[in-house]
Amino acid sequence: MANRIFAAVLLVVTLGxxxxxxxxxxxxxxxxxxxxxxxxxxxxxxxILCLIVILWKPDDEAxxxxxxxxxxxxxxxxxxxxxxxxxxPLGFILATILFGTxxxxxxxxxxxxxxxFGVAAxxxxxxxxxxxxxxxxxxxxxxxxxxxxxQQGES
Amino acid sequence: MDTxxxxxxxxxxxxxxxxNLMLVMVGCFVGTLIGALPGLGPIxxxxxxxxxxxxxxxxxESALILLAGIYYGAxxxxxxxSILLNVPGDAGAxxxxxxxxxxxxxxxxxxxxxxxxxxxxxxxTFAVILMSLFAPALAGFAVxxxxxxxxxxxxxxxxxxxxxxxxSTVKTxxxxxxxxxxxxxxxxxxxxxxxxxxxxxxxxxxxxxLIVVVGLFGMAELLTLVEHQARGTLKSLPVDKSFVRMADLxxxxxxxxxxxxxxxxxxxxxxxxxxxxxxxxxxxxxxxSDKDGTFGTGDPRGLAAPEAANNAAAGGSMVPxxxxxxxxxGTTAILLGALLMFNIQPGPMMFAQRxxxxxxxxxxxxxxxxxxxxxxxxxxxxxxxxxxxPQHYLTPLIxxxxxxxxxxxxxxxHDLFMITGLGVFGWFxxxxxxxxxxxILGFVLGGLFEDNLRRALSISGGDWSILLSNWKSLLLYGxxxxxxxxxxxxxxxxxxxxxxxxATR
Numbered sequence: 001m002a003n004r005i006f007a008a009v010l011l012v013v014t015l016g017x018x019x020x021x022x023x024x025x026x027x028x029x030x031x032x033x034x035x036x037x038x039x040x041x042x043x044x045x046x047x048i049l050c051l052i053v054i055l056w057k058p059d060d061e062a063x064x065x066x067x068x069x070x071x072x073x074x075x076x077x078x079x080x081x082x083x084x085x086x087x088x089p090l091g092f093i094l095a096t097i098l099f100g101t102x103x104x105x106x107x108x109x110x111x112x113x114x115x116x117f118g119v120a121a122x123x124x125x126x127x128x129x130x131x132x133x134x135x136x137x138x139x140x141x142x143x144x145x146x147x148x149x150x151q152q153g154e155s
Numbered sequence: 156m157d158t159x160x161x162x163x164x165x166x167x168x169x170x171x172x173x174x175n176l177m178l179v180m181v182g183c184f185v186g187t188l189i190g191a192l193p194g195l196g197p198i199x200x201x202x203x204x205x206x207x208x209x210x211x212x213x214x215x216e217s218a219l220i221l222l223a224g225i226y227y228g229a230x231x232x233x234x235x236x237s238i239l240l241n242v243p244g245d246a247g248a249x250x251x252x253x254x255x256x257x258x259x260x261x262x263x264x265x266x267x268x269x270x271x272x273x274x275x276x277x278x279x280t281f282a283v284i285l286m287s288l289f290a291p292a293l294a295g296f297a298v299x300x301x302x303x304x305x306x307x308x309x310x311x312x313x314x315x316x317x318x319x320x321x322x323s324t325v326k327t328x329x330x331x332x333x334x335x336x337x338x339x340x341x342x343x344x345x346x347x348x349x350x351x352x353x354x355x356x357x358x359x360x361x362x363x364x365l366i367v368v369v370g371l372f373g374m375a376e377l378l379t380l381v382e383h384q385a386r387g388t389l390k391s392l393p394v395d396k397s398f399v400r401m402a403d404l405x406x407x408x409x410x411x412x413x414x415x416x417x418x419x420x421x422x423x424x425x426x427x428x429x430x431x432x433x434x435x436x437x438x439x440x441x442x443x444s445d446k447d448g449t450f451g452t453g454d455p456r457g458l459a460a461p462e463a464a465n466n467a468a469a470g471g472s473m474v475p476x477x478x479x480x481x482x483x484x485g486t487t488a489i490l491l492g493a494l495l496m497f498n499i500q501p502g503p504m505m506f507a508q509r510x511x512x513x514x515x516x517x518x519x520x521x522x523x524x525x526x527x528x529x530x531x532x533x534x535x536x537x538x539x540x541x542x543x544x545p546q547h548y549l550t551p552l553i554x555x556x557x558x559x560x561x562x563x564x565x566x567x568x569h570d571l572f573m574i575t576g577l578g579v580f581g582w583f584x585x586x587x588x589x590x591x592x593x594x595i596l597g598f599v600l601g602g603l604f605e606d607n608l609r610r611a612l613s614i615s616g617g618d619w620s621i622l623l624s625n626w627k628s629l630l631l632y633g634x635x636x637x638x639x640x641x642x643x644x645x646x647x648x649x650x651x652x653x654x655x656x657x658a659t660r
Contacts, residue, residue, distance in 0.1 A: 001448060002587060002588055006587055010329075010333075014336075017252060017336060020351065025348060025350055026348070027343075027346040027348050030346055030614070032345065032609055032613045032614060033609075033612045033617030034608065034609040034612050034613075034615065035346065036343035036345065036346050036348045036350060036619075038609075039339060039605040039608065040339050040350065040351075043332055043339065045337050046328070046332050046345045047329060047333070047336065048328075049208065050325050050328055050329035051329065053325045054325055054326070054329070057483070057590065059322075059323060063586065063587075065382070065586075069382055071361075072381055072382070072384070073381055073582075075574065076377075076378060077378070077578075077579055080374070080554060080575045080578070081572065081575055083558065083560070083571075084568060084571035084572050084575060085568075087558065087562065087568050087571060088568050090307075091565050092559075096555055099551065099554070100551045100552075100555065103261040103545045103551040103554070104548055104550070104551050104596075105552065107381065107546065107547035107550055107551075108384065108385050108547045109545065110547065114547075117548050118551075118553070121551070121552065121555055124522045125559065127391070129559055129563070131591065133210075133211060135211075135563040136210075136562070136563050136566055137209050137559065137562060137563065137647060138562070138566075140585060142170070148209060151423070152601070
C-alpha cells in the first residue's frame with residue numbers, strides 16, 4: 001500500500017516533469033539534433049514506465065511505523081526546519097544550543113545533560129570551526145550588534 | 156611498467172609531503188572513529204564531512220587525500236561495531252557480523268578485531284597494488300573511447316547497478332532515473348536554456364551536489380536514527396586481551412587471498428561496491444571451506460573473508476572512478492563529485508593531465524593502509540569506546556555537522572531547508588527499500604550521460620545508429636545484457652534445481 005501511494009505521488013510529479021519537457025522547454029535556435037528538451041523527455045518516459053511497473057506489482061512490504069514514531073519523526077523534522085529558520089537570526093551558537101538541547105532531550109537524554117550537550121556543541125563548535133578552522137558561520141543578527149557595541153566601547 | 160613506477164614516484168612525492176601525510180593520518184583516524192559509530196557507515200560519514208573538507212580550502216590533491224583517508228578509515232572502523240555490537244554500520248559490514256560477533260561473545264573480541272584488521276590490511280593493500288598496475292593501462296585504453304562508447308559505458312554501469320544492487324531491479328532503475336532527473340535541473344550548458352528552475356535563482360546553476368549528498372545520506376540517516384531510537388539501548392561487548400596468532404593467519408591465508416581477488420574484481424564493476432563483494436566472498440568461502448559447518452558460529456575464516464573482500468572492493472571501486480570517470484560505488488560517486496567541485500574531470504585524461512592528483516591519491520592509499528593497521532591494532536580499545544556514545548547525543552550532532560558543512564560553502568540558509576527536505580525524501584525512499592546509491596550515481600553521471608549522447612548524435616547528424624556502430628559499444632551493450640540476464644538465469648536454475656530435489660524426495 002505504502003509503495004503504491006509513494007509511486008502514485010512520484011507519478012504525479014513525473015507527469016508534471018514530462019509535460020514541461022514535452023511542451024515548455026525549447027531552445028530559441030539550435031544546430032544540434034538533440035536540444036535541451038530531448039534528454040528530459042527520454043528520462044520522463046523511463047521513469048513513468050518504472051512507476052507503472054511498481055504500481056502494477058508493488059512489493060508487499062509492511063510500513064511498520066507506529067503513531068509514536070511518526071510523532072517523533074515529525075517533531076524531529078519540525079526542529080530541523082526551526083533550526084534552519086533560526087540559524088541566521090539567532091546565530092550559530094544560540095541556535096545550536098537550542099536545537100541540541102531540545103532534540104537530545106526529546107530522544108531521551110536527562111534534561112540537565114541535554115542542556116550541557118547543547119551548550120558544549122554550540123560553544124565548542126564555534127571555537128573549533130570559526131576560531132580554529134576559519135570557517136564561515138553566522139554570528140547572528142541579534143548578537144552581532146552586541147559584539148559591535150562591545151568593541152566600540154573598548155576602542 | 157615504466158609509467159607505473161614513475162607515476163608512483165610522483166604520487167609518493169605528493170603523499171609524503173608532511174602536510175599531506177598528516178592529512179592521511181587525520182583522515183584515517185577520523186574515518187575509523189566515524190565508522191565505529193553504530194549505524195553510521197562510510198557513505199554517511201564521507202557525505203557529512205565532505206562539505207567541511209571542501210570549506211577548509213585545501214589544494215585539490217590534499218582535500219581528496221583527506222576524503223579518501225576518511226572513506227578508507229570508515230570501511231575499517233565499520234567492523235568494530237559489527238563485531239562488538241552486532242550492528243553493521245552499512246550493508247558492506249553485514250557479513251562481518253555473522254562470524255565476528257559470535258567470536259566476541261565467546262570471549263575472543265580482541266582476537267576477532269585484530270584478525271579482521273590484518274585481513275582488511277591485506278585485502279586493501281592487494282587492491283592498491285593491482286590498482287596501480289591496472290589503472291594506467293585501462294586509462295590508456297579508455298582514451299580511445301568516443302562519445303557513443305561513453306553512452307554504452309553508462310548503459311553498462313546502470314545495468315550492472317540495476318541487477319546487482321538492491322532488492323528490486325525496477326526500484327534501482329527508478330532510483331537512478333530520479334538521480335538523472337535531478338541532474339537536469341538548472342541551465343542547460345549547451346544552449347543556455349533554463350530547465351525546471353521555476354524562476355528560482357537559487358537553483359539556476361543546478362542543485363548543488365553537496366546538498367543532494369548531505370540531504371540524501373546525512374539527513375536521511377539522522378531520521379532513520381530517530382526512528383530506531385525507540386528500539387532500546389545497545390550493549391557493547393568488552394574488548395579483551397586476546398590477540399591474533401600466527402596459527403590464525405596460517406589458517407586463513409588462502410581465505411584472505413581468494414577473498415581479496417573476489418573483492419577487487421567485484422569492486423571494479425561499476426555500481427557495485429563493498430556490500431556485494433563481501434556477500435559473494437563469504438558465500439564462496441562457505442562453499443569451499445565450510446566442511447564442519449562452523450561458519451556462522453565464530454569461524455575465523457568466516458570473519459576474514461568479508462573483511463578482506465570489502466577493503467579490496469573499496470580499492471577496486473576506485474579504478475573505474477579514476478580511469479573512466481564512472482564510480483564503482485555510492486561512496487566513490489561522492490568522491491567523484493568532490494573531484495568535479497575542484498574542477499577536475501576524472502577520466503582517462505586525469506592520469507596524464509593531473510598526475511599529482513591521480514597518483515597522489517593512489518600513493519596515499521598505500522600509506523593509509525599501513526597507517527590504519529598501525530592505528531588500529533593498539534588503539535582499538537579507544538575506538539570501541541565510541542560505541543558507548545549514547546544515540547541521543549549522536550543524532551543532534553549529525554545535524555549540527557551537516558548544517559555547519561552546508562552553511563560554510565555558500566552561506567545561504569535556503570540550502571539548509573533543501574537538505575532537510577531531501578532528507579525527508581531520502582528517508583521515505585529508504586523505508587520503501589530503495590537504495591540511495593543509484594540516485595547519487597545517476598545525479599553525478601547525469602551531465603556526462605546527456606552530453607555524450609548529444610555529442611554522439613551531433614557527430615552522426617541525428618542518426619541513432621551511431622550508438623551501435625563500433626565494436627567497443629557493442630561489446631559493452633553485450634556485457635550490459637549479460638549482467639542483467641545472468642542473475643535471472645542463475646536464479647531460475649537454482650529454483651528449478653530446488654524444485655527437482657523436492658520432487659525426488
